[in-house]
Amino acid sequence: MPVAGIDVGSLSTEVVILHEGKIAAAVMLPTGANSRTAANRAMEQALSQSGFTLDALENVVATGYGRVSVPFAHAKVTEITCHGRGAHFLDPEVRTVIDIGGQDSKVICLNKQGKVVDFLMNDKCAAGTGRFLEVMCQALEVGLADFSRLALITVEAVPISSMCTVFAESEVISLIADGYPREKIIRGIIASIVERTEAMAGRIGVVEKVMMTGGVAKNRGVVEALQDALGVRIALPEDPQLVGALGAALLAQDGQQGRTTMSL
Amino acid sequence: MGYGLFKKNTGIGKLKEKIVGNRNKRLLRWPFLYLLGREAVRRGLIKFPYRANAMLVEYGMEHLRKAYQRKTALVWSSAFSPTELFYALGVNHFSPEVTAAVTASFGFQEKLLKEAETNWWGRDSCSFHRCAMGGILLDYFPRPRAFCASTHLCDGGVLLFNNLAARYRLPMLLLDIPLRQDQYSLDYVVRQLKEIISALEACSGKKMQEERLEEAVACADAARRELEVVNRWRSHPLSLFGARQALAYLYLYHNGVGSPVTPKIYNTLAHELHMKINEAATTGAKPPRYRLLWLHLPPLFRGNNILAYLEEQGAKVVFEEFSHVYWGPMEPHKPLEAIARRMLAHFGYGPIERRLHVIKTMAENFAVDGVIHFSHWGCRQNSGSLKIIRDYLRREGIPLLLLDGDCADSRNNAPGQLRTRIDGFLEMLAK
Ligand SMILES: Nc1ncnc2c1ncn2[C@@H]1O[C@H](COP(=O)(O)OP(=O)(O)OP(=O)(O)O)[C@@H](O)[C@H]1O
Ligand code: SF4
Ligand SMILES: [Mg+2]
Numbered sequence: 001m002p003v004a005g006i007d008v009g010s011l012s013t014e015v016v017i018l019h020e021g022k023i024a025a026a027v028m029l030p031t032g033a034n035s036r037t038a039a040n041r042a043m044e045q046a047l048s049q050s051g052f053t054l055d056a057l058e059n060v061v062a063t064g065y066g067r068v069s070v071p072f073a074h075a076k077v078t079e080i081t082c083h084g085r086g087a088h089f090l091d092p093e094v095r096t097v098i099d100i101g102g103q104d105s106k107v108i109c110l111n112k113q114g115k116v117v118d119f120l121m122n123d124k125c126a127a128g129t130g131r132f133l134e135v136m137c138q139a140l141e142v143g144l145a146d147f148s149r150l151a152l153i154t155v156e157a158v159p160i161s162s163m164c165t166v167f168a169e170s171e172v173i174s175l176i177a178d179g180y181p182r183e184k185i186i187r188g189i190i191a192s193i194v195e196r197t198e199a200m201a202g203r204i205g206v207v208e209k210v211m212m213t214g215g216v217a218k219n220r221g222v223v224e225a226l227q228d229a230l231g232v233r234i235a236l237p238e239d240p241q242l243v244g245a246l247g248a249a250l251l252a253q254d255g256q257q258g259r260t261t262m263s264l
Numbered sequence: 265m266g267y268g269l270f271k272k273n274t275g276i277g278k279l280k281e282k283i284v285g286n287r288n289k290r291l292l293r294w295p296f297l298y299l300l301g302r303e304a305v306r307r308g309l310i311k312f313p314y315r316a317n318a319m320l321v322e323y324g325m326e327h328l329r330k331a332y333q334r335k336t337a338l339v340w341s342s343a344f345s346p347t348e349l350f351y352a353l354g355v356n357h358f359s360p361e362v363t364a365a366v367t368a369s370f371g372f373q374e375k376l377l378k379e380a381e382t383n384w385w386g387r388d389s390c391s392f393h394r395c396a397m398g399g400i401l402l403d404y405f406p407r408p409r410a411f412c413a414s415t416h417l418c419d420g421g422v423l424l425f426n427n428l429a430a431r432y433r434l435p436m437l438l439l440d441i442p443l444r445q446d447q448y449s450l451d452y453v454v455r456q457l458k459e460i461i462s463a464l465e466a467c468s469g470k471k472m473q474e475e476r477l478e479e480a481v482a483c484a485d486a487a488r489r490e491l492e493v494v495n496r497w498r499s500h501p502l503s504l505f506g507a508r509q510a511l512a513y514l515y516l517y518h519n520g521v522g523s524p525v526t527p528k529i530y531n532t533l534a535h536e537l538h539m540k541i542n543e544a545a546t547t548g549a550k551p552p553r554y555r556l557l558w559l560h561l562p563p564l565f566r567g568n569n570i571l572a573y574l575e576e577q578g579a580k581v582v583f584e585e586f587s588h589v590y591w592g593p594m595e596p597h598k599p600l601e602a603i604a605r606r607m608l609a610h611f612g613y614g615p616i617e618r619r620l621h622v623i624k625t626m627a628e629n630f631a632v633d634g635v636i637h638f639s640h641w642g643c644r645q646n647s648g649s650l651k652i653i654r655d656y657l658r659r660e661g662i663p664l665l666l667l668d669g670d671c672a673d674s675r676n677n678a679p680g681q682l683r684t685r686i687d688g689f690l691e692m693l694a695k
Contacts, residue, residue: 068267077687078688078691079684080687080688080692081688081691082682104684116688120690121684135528
């Protein structure tokens with residue numbers, strides 16, 4: 001029987017449908033202003049992709065910020081457990097998961113069985129997360145893809161001193177006005193994200209193998225700089241943004257096979 | 265969005281904000297109000313789940329009534345100051361920090377915080393002190409004749425009191441607590457207690473009677489014994505009286521040591537807990553799925569229901585750090601030495617090993633499945649030792665959840681994130 005996982009994040013919503021151990025559908029949409037609408041739309045698309053009806057889904061696990069507003073979910077599980085589950089499935093050797101999404105960054109420690117044994121989350125402030133990067137892209141007038149590409153041109157960075165997204169944005173604007181090349185400013189922005197993530201990873205203690213998940217893992221510039229800073233190789237899944245939904249779907253499958261699925 | 269943890273301050277909350285409006289300031293400062301409150305409780309017009317709770321509210325009302333009446337001298341005291349001295353001398357005392365917590369629990373904090381901030385009280389400071397400052401500036405709090413602050417825990421209380429003493433040109437009585445627990449420190453504290461007594465005598469016009477001091481110490485000792493019994497009943501597997509039920513008792517814990525009423529209240533509570541546990545055991549009540557220990561204070565402001573949320577998920581905070589009995593037997597015949605020993609005994613001060621030892625004792629006595637450490641905004645005392653606590657609990661194999669937020673200022677909390685951390689932690693315990 002098919003099962004589904006849905007990850008309603010602060011910026012993006014993903015649905016993964018699993019059937020007979022294989023991915024039958026994978027959808028990704030922006031969350032937008034209404035997480036319930038996003039959840040419904042993403043699920044509709046995933047159902048039409050897979051050819052199943054909602055009633056045919058044996059078990060649906062919701063995760064992400066919007067997990068509380070998914071009307072069709074049977075259970076709610078946090079991103080922490082879902083990213084852990086997804087990463088363990090993709091590579092059972094993984095002991096540390098770094099998930100950087102739109103407004104949260106997390107470092108999750110797994111044991112051999114893939115069980116979450118510890119985790120840390122950024123504090124309330126969203127500096128150093130995906131949304132921060134998006135605002136900087138706007139200020140630089142580059143797309144996310146160009147941002148990643150430009151970051152790889154140079155290793156020189158113009159330091160960004162402000163942590164606050166709003167102040168960092170105006171700092172970037174004045175750096176552009178001062179004629180600094182964009183790629184150096186980008187390295188500066190990346191350095192500030194990496195610094196925060198490195199500190200958080202250092203607090204919890206990084207154990208290899210390390211995998212990065214969440215949308216920011218698609219940013220090559222960030223991944224490479226983080227790799228250098230931590231001094232470890234970072235494994236990347238094929239689509240890092242789907243790992244939360246995949247983990248949720250796997251938990252739905254575990255639940256279906258008689259293992260308990262938490263109903264938080 | 266409150267994510268099931270916080271409710272917006274609407275309806276009754278807003279109504280209460282009106283009550284703290286300027287027109288009603290006089291009412292709040294009117295001792296008769298507290299007399300009425302006390303009588304209403306005494307006559308059973310207000311219902312409580314425990315008889316001890318009624319006694320506690322009665323005590324609180326009487327405490328506030330005395331603070332607001334002008335006849336007897338009033339001293340403002342910081343948390344963990346030597347309250348035995350006030351009871352023995354017959355001067356009233358008032359704790360702005362504890363009152364700030366009460367104010368927040370009624371949902372009045374916003375106006376007070378704003379007032380303090382408008383007057384340059386930094387937003388990065390502890391909200392208990394900010395709230396207290398707002399209460400002072402708005403003239404809601406009773407006016408003292410002296411300030412008495414101990415250096416226990418944080419410097420915020422001392423700085424607040426210093427500021428106020430200068431502002432009102434009133435005596436500032438500082439009790440400097442040394443880090444070490446040796447004879448030298450004991451003598452040093454005793455000397456300071458004597459000086460404080462002289463200063464209190466001068467500002468109150470009263471004379472300290474040796475027998476009264478011995479009585480107050482005997483009461484403090486009785487409070488210790490009774491609270492230990494309460495805590496033993498609280499550690500019962502059924503855990504009927506968790507942090508949620510016990511929080512109101514912090515008022516007594518901070519203000520009541522040295523009062524003859526305090527041991528009676530604890531004694532009543534202990535008996536009631538004993539009875540209720542027996543009853544619950546016969547009706548087949550179930551213990552909570554997870555037993556948690558809370559370090560530092562949980563959010564207290566009105567509209568937050570973190571503890572209730574945890575309970576809904578089957579995780580009960582069975583005990584909280586600030587209900588731990590930290591002082592040993594007190595010898596009434598050597599009253600000043602006994603008080604000095606109590607002052608020196610606090611685990612939140614001095615080498616971190618003391619706090620670790622207390623955490624271990626509480627975790628064992630209450631057989632907890634996990635510990636929650638709440639880093640209250642602006643509280644360096646509590647959060648400074650986080651790494652050591654974390655490493656220690658890791659070695660002991662006790663899971664630890666770190667939460668960041670604010671006990672009194674709701675604006676410094678991110679409910680969605682708090683909820684994810686809490687849920688993630690419970691999932692971690694579940695597997
Ligand atoms: N193609 C891409 N290249 C580079 N970065 C990308 C790309 N796609 C997404 N991102 C980054 O990923 C971020 C969104 O990540 P994700 O979708 O994991 O967030 P989310 O799960 O909605 O948020 P959260 O988990 O914090 O609630 C964007 O802000 C952006 O910075
Ligand atoms: S919360 Fe911390 S800073 Fe505030 S009064 Fe308590 S010990 Fe002091
Ligand atoms: Mg996410």
